[in-house]
Amino acid sequence: MMESIESCFTHSRHPVRVLQFGEGRFMRAFVDYAIDVANEEQGFDGNVVIVTPRAARRPESFARQQNLYTVRLQGMQNGRKVVSDRVITCIDDVLSPIADYDAYMALARLDTLAYITSNTTDGGIVFSPGDKLEDRPPRTYPAKLTQFLYARYRYFNGAEDKGLVILPVELIDHNGRTLRACVNQYAALWNLPSAFSLWLDKACQFTDTLVDRIVTGYPDEQTAQAVQKELGYTDELLDIAEPFALWAIESPGLERRLPFTSTYFQAVFTTDITVYKERKVRILNGAHTSMVLGAYLAGLDYVGQCMADEDIRLSLEQTVYNEILPTVPMNQNDVRSFANAVFERFENPFVHHELLAISLNSTAKWRARILPSLKDSLRATGQLPQWLTYSMAALLAFYRSQDKGNDCLIGHRGGDTYPIRDDADRLAFIASHAALPDVAYVAAVLKQMDWWGEDLTEIPGFSQAVTDHLSRIDTIGVRAHIREMLKK
Ligand SMILES: NC(=O)c1ccc[n+]([C@@H]2O[C@H](COP(=O)([O-])OP(=O)(O)OC[C@H]3O[C@@H](n4cnc5c(N)ncnc54)[C@H](O)[C@@H]3O)[C@@H](O)[C@H]2O)c1
Numbered sequence: 001m002m003e004s005i006e007s008c009f010t011h012s013r014h015p016v017r018v019l020q021f022g023e024g025r026f027m028r029a030f031v032d033y034a035i036d037v038a039n040e041e042q043g044f045d046g047n048v049v050i051v052t053p054r055a056a057r058r059p060e061s062f063a064r065q066q067n068l069y070t071v072r073l074q075g076m077q078n079g080r081k082v083v084s085d086r087v088i089t090c091i092d093d094v095l096s097p098i099a100d101y102d103a104y105m106a107l108a109r110l111d112t113l114a115y116i117t118s119n120t121t122d123g124g125i126v127f128s129p130g131d132k133l134e135d136r137p138p139r140t141y142p143a144k145l146t147q148f149l150y151a152r153y154r155y156f157n158g159a160e161d162k163g164l165v166i167l168p169v170e171l172i173d174h175n176g177r178t179l180r181a182c183v184n185q186y187a188a189l190w191n192l193p194s195a196f197s198l199w200l201d202k203a204c205q206f207t208d209t210l211v212d213r214i215v216t217g218y219p220d221e222q223t224a225q226a227v228q229k230e231l232g233y234t235d236e237l238l239d240i241a242e243p244f245a246l247w248a249i250e251s252p253g254l255e256r257r258l259p260f261t262s263t264y265f266q267a268v269f270t271t272d273i274t275v276y277k278e279r280k281v282r283i284l285n286g287a288h289t290s291m292v293l294g295a296y297l298a299g300l301d302y303v304g305q306c307m308a309d310e311d312i313r314l315s316l317e318q319t320v321y322n323e324i325l326p327t328v329p330m331n332q333n334d335v336r337s338f339a340n341a342v343f344e345r346f347e348n349p350f351v352h353h354e355l356l357a358i359s360l361n362s363t364a365k366w367r368a369r370i371l372p373s374l375k376d377s378l379r380a381t382g383q384l385p386q387w388l389t390y391s392m393a394a395l396l397a398f399y400r401s402q403d404k405g406n407d408c409l410i411g412h413r414g415g416d417t418y419p420i421r422d423d424a425d426r427l428a429f430i431a432s433h434a435a436l437p438d439v440a441y442v443a444a445v446l447k448q449m450d451w452w453g454e455d456l457t458e459i460p461g462f463s464q465a466v467t468d469h470l471s472r473i474d475t476i477g478v479r480a481h482i483r484e485m486l487k488k
Pocket residue numbers: 021022023024025026027052053054055119120121122123124141170171211212213214215216217
């Protein structure tokens with residue numbers, strides 16, 4: 001029988017310096033990876049306590065293996081194959097803020113605590129007026145954070161050296177500033193003293209950051225068995241990622257305190273992360289979001305398969321190089337080499353990135369990751385960019401279903417079914433409009449101001465062009481439609 005990870009490795013001992021909201025695969029292969037390496041190579045001297053943002057109970061998988069787990073980085077870097085395994089030993093505890101409320105709030109009184117990190121997905125940094133200061137805990141992440149910071153402020157009598165640096169990694173615009181704005185709203189809602197707001201200003205730092213690493217997490221069972229055999233121990237938290245990692249942090253002053261750059265991790269400290277964000281979100285995430293829904297309907301399941309598929313690959317090249325790149329306000333040579341690198345990362349034969357995983361919440365992703373490029377392209381050329389326009393039709397085709405599943409809609413691909421996962425109200429809207437003729441279905445969805453931030457039917461020609469693409473998809477199928485667009 002194989003040994004277990006906890007019988008092979010032990011914890012590193014460091015004071016707890018980081019409270020992390022989010023136990024997901026990304027945080028574990030990115031933030032915790034960087035901290036673990038920094039402890040070993042740079043004397044960071046800090047461990048992490050994780051809080052699961054939503055779990056009602058402490059996740060047993062972490063306790064079972066004493067919070068140890070392996071990050072396997074796999075892929076090509078500078079032309080050579082990389083396989084790098086690291087057992088992460090810097091996690092002290094994983095708490096549920098609901099089940100372990102007192103233990104979690106006790107961390108606010110911890111002298112050594114210096115940083116708070118979070119990944120609560122694109123939907124986590126929100127204000128909800130129903131949250132109360134007395135809740136154990138409040139529901140949203142910003143409300144939890146406000147309650148936590150207020151407890152710390154009170155315990156240390158507003159001492160300025162007990163402030164915290166807050167480093168959110170959610171992929172939304174100005175994540176630090178947005179989080180700060182939510183905290184301000186809770187402070188006002190809960191009538192917290194103005195001295196607390198002053199303490200937030202003087203002692204705490206809310207930092208905008210941008211992250212980039214493809215993390216696919218626990219692999220399929222067959223791969224998992226093979227990897228564990230190689231490793232020589234069992235690990236149910238095994239986390240697979242690519243070797244590339246970039247963390248751009250909008251605070252040059254933190255450079256010395258966060259020595260996170262290492263062989264497989266680059267931390268950049270800068271006065272403005274906009275260029276990193278625009279480049280990454282428009283090109284990498286924009287490529288994903290514009291490609292995956294149509295490619296899935298065309299019969300593919302993984303990003304790697306898309307790169308090997310002539311039609312899908314060519315369509316993505318045209319999307320990225322002809323339509324997205326010219327909209328990125330940076331040196332075009334730099335942007336082009338970033339795009340070339342993205343294609344190489346997508347080709348990574350070792351990281352199996354599921355299209356269905358990327359499809360989650362595609363409406364919000366289309367707005368954040370495609371719409372700005374579409375509008376900039378239209379402004380610059382006077383024409384609707386064909387592939388970005390088509391990507392909306394692919395979304396509407398992928399989403400079009402009246403079949404309700406558990407927390408999702410059920411889509412159909414040939415004889416197979418697949419889950420359509422998005423906000424519940426949005427899915428309900430789709431279900432109730434899916435049976436309309438194409439023109440009415442398209443118009444109904446494009447008019448949803450709160451989905452897109454504007455009425456998309458007001459973009460000249462957009463509604464008609466999307467309807468035309470959707471009708472071709474209905475009539476001849478996605479792949480045939482992609483082929484006819486490639487011939488144009
Ligand atoms: N996996 C990647 O390659 C990658 C790379 C860069 C950025 N990200 C970002 O990470 C997010 C997905 O995380 P993951 O890949 O670790 O997936 P995951 O499913 O493993 O983890 C998701 C985490 O988000 C929390 N969460 C989900 N909805 C929430 C909400 N409404 N409020 C509070 N917490 C919530 C969950 O509790 C969990 O901790 C995405 O938003 C993405 O932008 C992922």
